[in-house]
Amino acid sequence: MGIANRIEKLKSSLFSVEPFVCAERASLVTEAYQKYEHEPVCVKRAKALNHYLTNMGIYVAPGELIVGNQTGAPGGVPVFPETQASWLSTQLDHISERKFHRLDVSDAVKAQLRSILPFWKGKTPLDRGPGLLPEETRAVYDMNPPVISPNLTIKNSAGHVVPNYEMVIRRGFKHILEDAKNRAAELDRTLPESLPAAQFYRAFIIVCDAVMTLAQRYAKECHKLSKMENDPTRASELESMAQICERVPAHPASNFHEAVQSFWFAHLVVMLEGDGLAVSPGRLDQYLYPYYKSDLSNEVTNTDDARELIENLWIKFNQVRQLPDVPPVGQYTAAFTMAQNVIVGGQQSNGKDATNELSYLFLQIERHIRCPQPALSVRLHSRTPEKLIRETVETIRRGGGKPAAFYDDAVIPSLMNNGVTLEDARDYAIVGCVEPTPNGNCFGWTNAAMFNLARCLELSIFRGDQTHSENIEPEKVELPGTFAEFLDSFKKQVAFYVEHMCVILNTWDRIQSELVPLPFLSTMVDGCLACGTDVVKGGAKYNFTGPQGAGIANVADSLAAIKTGVFDEQFISFEALKDALRHDFPDQRIQQYLINKLPKYGNDDDSVDCFAEEIAAHYCNCIRKNKNPRNGCFRPGLYTVAAHVALGKAVGALPDGRKKSEPLADGVSPAHGRDRNGITALAKSASKIDHVLAGNGTNLNPRLHPQLLEDREGRLAFQTFLRALAELKILHAQFNVVTSKELKEAQYDPERYKDLLVRVSGYSAFFVDLNTDLQDDIIARTEHMV
Template identity: 45%
Template structure:
C-alpha cells in the first residue's frame, strides 16, 4: 500500500524546508523565569511550559490530518537556554557555515538571542556542574585526550524516556489532574518532604491545564482555516474534524484511532517542547493503540487505507522534531543528530502472547512508505514470532535505511529480571529507548546514554604506565611500565586498573550532572506520565520514577580484544619482540613497520570469526567492564548499568587513540558496539553471531549493538529473504540482544560521497539509529563504507 497523494505532497514539502534557528521559546521561557524568580523550581518549570504553550506560534500545514509543531515555523529548531545558553552564544555565527548540520540564522534572530541568553549563562547545567566538580575530575573532563565523554546530559535535557503514553491516551490529562488534586488535598504538611510534594502536585495541575489550552488553540486555528473562503469543502470537513479532536484530546480520553494518534502526537510533542533531550521514545505503540484501531473499525467502519494514511502522517510528523546540537561534541558523537524516537513493535505481550497485530503491520508499512530516519523503528522477536511478521520487517529492511532494528526477547527479558529487578510480566512489556537501550516501559528514568568510556584509550594508557602518549601527561594511574609487565596476565591487570579508575571518574561526573538536573531542571509534564512520580509526589528528575539508574557505554571492545590477542600471541608466547619494543612501534604509528603491521592484522586470530580464544578474551573484557560499572549507585536511588554501544562516538573517540597492537593505525575509528573490527570478520555472518554470543548479554543491561551490512542483491528473492529469517532465528536462539542490517552497496555509498545533492534521500544505519548519509561527516561515511559486507 503506497503513500497517498496527500502524504506524498506533505513529504515533498517537508524535504524542501531548510533548517533554521527559532528564538521564540527562548523569549517566552525568559519572560516566565523573570516573573517567577524565587518560586519553587517545580512551579517555575511548570509555569514556564504553561507560558510557552499559551503563547507560542501555532500553524496547521495544508493537508495535515495530525497537527502540532515544535517551533514557530517548519524546519526550525528551538533554543533551550536553560541547557544551551553557554554554547549557543559561542556558536551563533557558525551555525550556517559549519561542516555538519547547518542551520540558517537571521541577523534578527542573532540579535535577539544575544540579548536574551546572558540572563541564563550562570543558570545552566553546564555552568553549575563545573562549579561543583573536584579538581581531579574537572581535569579529566576537560582534557583534550580524555577517556570519558559525558556531555550529552551536560549540554541538554536528559531525554531517553518511555512515558506511559497508553495511560494518557486512554484516560486523558483530566485523570492526571484529578489524581494530583486528590493527593494534594490528602497531603499532611507536618511530614518531612511534604512541602516539595505539595509544590510537585501544584506543578502537575498547571501543566495539565496547559496542555488542554495548547490543544484548544489548535482547535481554534482549524476552525479559522475552515472558515476561509478559499478552503475547499473537503478540506473544510477535515479541519472541522481536527477541531473536534483537538477539543477532546489529550485532556480527555481518546475514542477513535485518529483521536488516539493525535493525543499521542500532542503529548509527545509537548515533551519535546518542555525539554531538548534526545530519544524520547514511543515504547510499544502497537500494544497501546490496537484497542482504538479495532474499536474504530468495528464502530465506525475505519478502513485499512484510512488507517494507513493516518499512520503515514504520524511517521512523517516524527521527522519534524528538530534539535539544535552543538559541534563539538554532539554533531560528531551523534552523527546526523538523529532524534532516535524509538518505537518497538511485536514481541510478547505481558501475559506471553504474540504481540504482532494490525497496528504493528501499519507502522512497519508506514516506516517503509515514508522512508525517513524517524521514527527509529524496532521489532522484538521471540520463539513465537511468525514468518509473516519477520518477512514484513525484512521488506522494510530491504528498502534501505537500516530499519527496523531487531531485539531479542530471549536475551532482554532475563536481563531485565536480573537480581529480582522486574517480574516476568513487567519484563515482557519492555520497550526500547533511543538507539538500543531496553527499559521497563512507563516508569523508568534510566539516563541510558549518559556517557561513553573509551576502552581502547584505557589499553593505550595501560601500555604507557598511565601516561597519555600524545601529551606526556599522567592521565591514568601508574600501572607499570612496559618493561615491568612481563606476563600477559600483568597487561590485562594493568588494563583493568585503568578501567576501574576511569569508571569511578565517570560516575563522579555523572552524579554531579544528575544532582544538578534535579535541582535546576524538574520536568513536571514528563513526570505526569512516568509511573511512580504521582505516587511519590516527586519529579522524575529527583527520583520520582519507579525505576532509576544511569546507563553508560564502553566503546572499543573489539579493538581491545584483538590487541590483547596480538600481545598474548606475538609478544608473550611467540616472543617475536618485547612489550617495550611493541610500544615503541606503536608510538611511531608503525612507521617503517608496515609489513609487520599487515601481519598483525591478517595472521593473528580476530574476534568475529568463531575462534574460541580471542572470543573468550572479548567475553572477559566485557564482563570486567560490566562488573566495574555495576558497583556504583546513582543519586536518584538506583545503580549504574553497563552498555556496549557507541552511538557514533567510535569515530571521534578513535581520533584520540594512537596505534594499537591489533594493527589499527593512530586516529582511525574504533569498532562500533560489539561488532567485529571492520574487515576482520571473514567467515560469514553466522560466525559473527557465534563470536558475539560468547559475551554474556544478560550482564550488559543497558544494551548492546551489532551491525551487519548486506549487499542489496542478498535480498532479491523470497528465498533470500527467508535466509535472513533463518539468520534472525539463529540470532534469537544464541540469545544475542540486538542486531541491525544496512542493505546498501559500496558503490552507492561512494557515489553519494561524490555527489551528495543527488543522494539526499539515502538513509543508512549509523549505529543504533539511521540518518541521511550525506549529513554525516566524511570519517563517519568512510566508516560505514568500510564495514564488512556479508553474504547470506
C-alpha cells in the first residue's frame, strides 16, 4: 500500500466512526478511588491513573505507525467523573440528542454511568467551589446575565499547558523515576514540611511506572499482531513498533520513530490523567529535529518515511476528544476542539533563528492533512527566513485558518514583563488558542475566565435598571454631566468586577489543587520535581492565571458614540439613548446614525482607537496587580475563543448600534462590518492596543477573499503585510481565506462542504460542525480584498 493511500485510509477511518461516550475510564477510576479512599489525594490520583492504564482496552489500527488511544475502541470519548459528574448527571439523557457536540450513548453506558455518578456527588470542584465564595462575590458569580464567565476552569481539570516533552524524549521515564526516588530518599522525614513532598514523590513514582506499563502493553499487542499478519511488510512494521514500545518512553529515544512515539505516549497520558483542554505539544519542530537530522544523515530513514510518521501523528491528534458540557462550555469550544497547539519557527534561546527542515515539513503536511487538529502556529521575527514566510502564506491561502502567526517582537517582551527570563521567553510556545507560554516550565491557567467588558458598559449606562437583569454594582451615581464622569464610572465598574473575578478564580485554583492534583503532568513541568510540589499546587517555575477581556471593539465604538453623539454633537440626550437601547432601537434613524455617522475601531481613526487602547490598558492593569495561590501573578488577555457569540447574548443593545443579543467583536478585531478602510487600517488600529500588557494573548482575526492570494503579486504583498505586523508590535494574527458565497453555500448544502475547514477564533473547525450562530458570525466578518 502506498504511503499516500495509507494516510488517506487512516484519515477516512477517523471521520467514518460515530463518536460515543465510553464509560471504561469512569468505571476504573471510580474503582480505584473506592479502593484507595484513605490515601492522600495525590497518591489516590496516581493509583487511579495506574489502574486505568493497566486495565483499559487498547488497540492498534490497521496501517498506523504510532500507537496509543484514549479508549479501547475507535471513536470512544472517556468520562472524567472526578470533574464532570455533577453536570453529566443532568445531561446524560440528552447527549445523543444534541444537534452539535452530539455523542452516541448506549443504554448500557447510561446504566453503567448512573451506577457510578452517585459516588461522586459533592466531590467535584463544581460541587465544592461556589460554596466557598464570600457572600458578595457569590452574588456576582450568580448574576444573570453575568459579567464574568469563570466555569471553564471548574468543570474540568486544569489544562492549557506545554509539558517538557523534550526532556521525556531525551531522558526517558526510567531516569525521571530514579530522580524522584533520589529526591524522596534525601528528605528529612522529621520535618513537618517534608510530608507533602514525600506524598508527592510517591505519586510521582507511581505514574512513571504507569506510563511505562502502558507502553509495554502496546509492545505486546504489536508483537501479537505481527504474528497474525499475512502481509510480510506490515508484519515487519508491527514487530518494529513492538520493539519501539519496549524502549520508549522508558528509555531515551534513539531515532526519529522512537522520538515521535515517546512524545505521543507522554502526550496521551497527560490527557488521560485529566480532562483539561489545550495540552499543547509546543515547539515540536525543535525537539524532534535532532532525531530527524541524525536519521537522515545516517540513512536510518528518508524524508518520505519521516513525513508519513508526522502525518500519522497529525491524525492521532484528531482522535483525542473531550466530552463537552453544553451549555455553557460547548458555546466556547465548538466542534470538539482540543486546542493542541504545535508551533514552528521562532528563535533559539540565544536569539538565533530556529527554523529547520521540520518547520517546513509541518507546514506542508498541514496542507495535505487539513484536519482541525493540531492547531498549527508559526513564530515570526525580523530574521525569519523568506522561505518560511512563503510557506506560511502558501498554507494560509489554502484556507482552514492555519497557521496562526505570532510575533516575537511583542510576545517576548510580554513574557519578560511578567517575570520570565529572556532565555525562557525566547523559547516560548503557544498553548491552546493564542496564549504564549514559557516552554515546559509554566502552569499558566491561560483560559481562566471570560470577562464581558460590554456587559460592564451596559451596567454603567443603566445603573441597574435594566428589567432583564439583577445587577450588582460598586456604587449608585447620578447620570453623568460630562463624558469624563461617564468614562470614570465605567472604569470603576470594570475594576469592581475584576476584583470579584480574581476572588472567584483564586477559589477555583484552591479547590482544584485540593481535589484534582495532576502527578503525571507534574513529571513534565520543570520545577515540580525539584521542590516536591504538584503542578496545580504551584510546583512550576512560572505560575500565572489568565482571564480574558471580551468586547473591546464594541466598548470603544460605544464610548466614541457617547462622547460624540451625546456630549459633543448632542445629537441625542443620554436619557433618549438609554430609551433607544432599552427598546432595541425602535427608531432606525438613531441606530443608523450610531452605526454610520460615528467613528469605528478598525479604520485607523485615533478618535475611537484611543478608547480601545485606554480600556484595554485599564482592564489589563486591574488584572495584573492580583496574585494567585501558586505564588504567581494574574496575566490578562484580550481574546474570546468562540465566546464572543455566547457573551453577546448576555448584553442588550449598545451605543455602537449593535442590537440586543448580537455577537460581540472577536478578540481585538473590529465589530463585524465596521472595518471599512482595508486590512492595513485594521492592523494599525489593533496596534494601538498595548499587546505587551495583554500577555495572556490577543486575537486578531481578519477574513480574506481568496482572490487576494491567487497570483504571485498578491502573495508577495501579503508576505510584506505579515512582516509589517511585527513592526506594529501585534502579538498574533490569523486569517480565514474563504468567500461569503462559499460559506453560505455550505450552510445550505453541508454535505457538499463537510471538509470545509475554517478559523473560528483561535482554533479551526469544520464549518458544518459549528452551530448556526457561529456560522453566521464567520459569514458576517468583513471580507478583505486589499
